[in-house]
Amino acid sequence: MAENNRCSFSAANIQDYLDCERRYELKYILEQSWPAISSEPVIEIEDNIRKGNKFHYLIYQFFSDVPENALIPSIEEKEIEEWFNSFLLFHKTIQLKMAFPEFRLTGQIGEARLSAVYDLIYLTQNNEIRIMDWKTSHYIPKKTALAVKVQTILYPYLLKETSHEFLPEISLSPENISMQYWYPSAPNEVFIFKYGRSTHENHRVFLENIINEILGKKVGEFALTNNERKCGFCPYRSLCNRGISASNMLELIDEVSEENDFLIDFDLLPELPFDE
Numbered sequence: 193m194a195e196n197n198r199c200s201f202s203a204a205n206i207q208d209y210l211d212c213e214r215r216y217e218l219k220y221i222l223e224q225s226w227p228a229i230s231s232e233p234v235i236e237i238e239d240n241i242r243k244g245n246k247f248h249y250l251i252y253q254f255f256s257d258v259p260e261n262a263l264i265p266s267i268e269e270k271e272i273e274e275w276f277n278s279f280l281l282f283h284k285t286i287q288l289k290m291a292f293p294e295f296r297l298t299g300q301i302g303e304a305r306l307s308a309v310y311d312l313i314y315l316t317q318n319n320e321i322r323i324m325d326w327k328t329s330h331y332i333p334k335k336t337a338l339a340v341k342v343q344t345i346l347y348p349y350l351l352k353e354t355s356h357e358f359l360p361e362i363s364l365s366p367e368n369i370s371m372q373y374w375y376p377s378a379p380n381e382v383f384i385f386k387y388g389r390s391t392h393e394n395h396r397v398f399l400e401n402i403i404n405e406i407l408g409k410k411v412g413e414f415a416l417t418n419n420e421r422k423c424g425f426c427p428y429r430s431l432c433n434r435g436i437s438a439s440n441m442l443e444l445i446d447e448v449s450e451e452n453d454f455l456i457d458f459d460l461l462p463e464l465p466f467d468e
């Protein structure tokens with residue numbers, strides 16, 4: 193990892209560090225290529241990722257003013273069509289003044305650089321801002337599990353710190369920010385996280401502390417996770433002597449649905465490029 197990249201942080205790489213320090217070290221500092229498949233069944237998982245990317249791209253096109261009646265005929269798969277129809281109904285419920293789809297923000301925290309790509313940021317008629325994140329995994333987590341994800345912490349934090357750059361005419365207070373995860377396969381599940389001044393301060397402290405902790409470690413000081421179940425889904429397990437064969441992620445999703453500390457997020461798995 194180039195030294196300047198070592199000072200660059202996203203929700204994905206901080207989440208990797210929290211899941212397993214060694215995984216962070218292998219992936220982002222040593223830039224170790226993945227020696228094994230991360231989990232079984234490969235085809236189903238790749239299929240989930242591919243469908244998720246297509247769905248994200250459809251919504252990006254929708255908010256880029258491609259007409260709905262041009263998008264619908266382009267959908268070839270039943271599940272994506274159902275997701276998109278769910279989205280169209282959901283979209284009617286939001287009061288949207290301005291939309292920023294697939295929007296990248298970057299900012300600083302101390303010497304470190306923060307970055308995030310938002311599925312959608314939208315401004316309401318009341319000048320409130322909602323961060324939307326589309327989740328296409330079939331497993332619907334508990335709200336408490338989503339609350340502790342780094343994404344839930346970093347996204348509103350970075351938005352508050354940088355909103356003056358893309359909305360200079362609006363003085364945005366943390367109380368006017370919220371974040372919502374929305375699952376097209378469970379459109380009535382509401383996962384909204386309100387933001388506020390004290391939450392913003394807590395998030396700043398969390399991010400500063402965790403980034404300083406990461407930057408303070410030298411190669412060789414990153415610990416292997418104590419939760420060896422995570423290793424079954426990690427491509428580096430052969431390098432850590434944590435087994436050779438991949439665990440079955442789809443079975444695990446049934447097994448751990450009650451746990452908050454072991455949430456597999458299909459949307460954080462490696463992205464396949466959009467199909468143009």
Ligand code: SF4
Binds near residue numbers: 215
């Ligand atoms: S195999 Fe386990 S210990 Fe090694 S990097 Fe992966 S999660 Fe961490």
